[in-house]
Every structure is written in C-alpha cells, then in structure tokens.
Amino acid sequence: MSDIETSTVSEEGFTSTSEVGDFSLTIDALGEDGPDPNSVLVADYASCFLPAFRVGAKQRGHEDLGKVQIDAEADLDDDDDLAAIRFDIHVEADLDDETLADVVERAEGICHVHAALREELHADIRARADAF
Known part of the structure; x- marks a missing residue:
C-alpha cells in the first residue's frame, strides 16, 4: 500500500x-x-517550509510568530529547469537574527520538500522579523 x-x-x-x-x-x-509545473513546485516548497518554520520556532520556545509570509522566487536555466530558489521570510514576531537563523535551520530539517530536492536547489533563505 x-x-x-x-x-x-x-x-x-x-x-x-x-x-x-x-x-x-x-x-x-x-x-x-x-x-506551470516549476511554479507549482516552488509554491509547494514554500507551502511545506512555512509550517516547518512554525514548528521549528515552537520547538525553540516561540509559540506565537503571528503572521508569516514567504515570498519565493526561482531562476530557470536555458532548458527551463529550476536552477535556483530563494525565500524571503517575513515574520510578524520580533525575533533576533540568531533566533531566526536557528529557526530556519530547524525548518530545513523538518520540511519534506526541502529534503526531497537536490541540494543545489535548496532555497537561499533570508528571514526578517518584526516585518508586519
């Protein structure tokens, strides 16, 4: 099954x-x-990463992040294959840079799409706190 x-x-x-x-x-x-399929994959990646980010924050003692938004963008190569993915993560809660980096790292370990992609396609991630 x-x-x-x-x-x-x-x-x-x-x-x-x-x-x-x-x-x-x-x-x-x-x-x-x-x-198109590449856009769906990028959206799916962001849709998986966002709850993983919330779980990672919760595991680090940050229960309420408020609003979280991922703006994702990707580059295609000459064959229209995904070549690079970038996430800008905006978090309503006011977290310091070290905490954000820790939560991002934890989310990378939780997100199943992140684990499924070849390493060179892992998103380049920037996270910003107190964003809304």
Whole structure:
C-alpha cells in the first residue's frame, strides 16, 4: 500500500488535472490554464517550509510568530529547469537574527520538500522579523 496516491490526466494539449485525495489541481506546462509545473513546485516548497518554520520556532520556545509570509522566487536555466530558489521570510514576531537563523535551520530539517530536492536547489533563505 502506498502512502501517497495521485492520478493525473490530460485529455489534449499541455494541461493536466491531478487528483490528490479530495482535491483537484490544474497544471499547464504553458502557464495558460493554470500554473506551470516549476511554479507549482516552488509554491509547494514554500507551502511545506512555512509550517516547518512554525514548528521549528515552537520547538525553540516561540509559540506565537503571528503572521508569516514567504515570498519565493526561482531562476530557470536555458532548458527551463529550476536552477535556483530563494525565500524571503517575513515574520510578524520580533525575533533576533540568531533566533531566526536557528529557526530556519530547524525548518530545513523538518520540511519534506526541502529534503526531497537536490541540494543545489535548496532555497537561499533570508528571514526578517518584526516585518508586519
């Protein structure tokens, strides 16, 4: 028995619909009918990293971070493959730089997408406290 099962279908063209549990996700290689696969991967990475960041903060005694926002950007190489990913993490709570660095390091160890990516694609992360 598998831990994760999905089904992806394309009736024509470059648009596909993936069924993930009770959810549907439309992805378009051309970015016309939905986000392209690379954009989905970057968003998925940020969506995994954000709760990992909160868990890492909680493990370090910071229960309430308030609002946390990750602005992610990525670079593509000449073959349209992901070449680099960067996260700017904005945290409402007022944490010092050492604490932020510690929480980022812990989140890197928690985030499953971070672990799944080849090391050269791990996000270059900058975190800012007291951001809102």
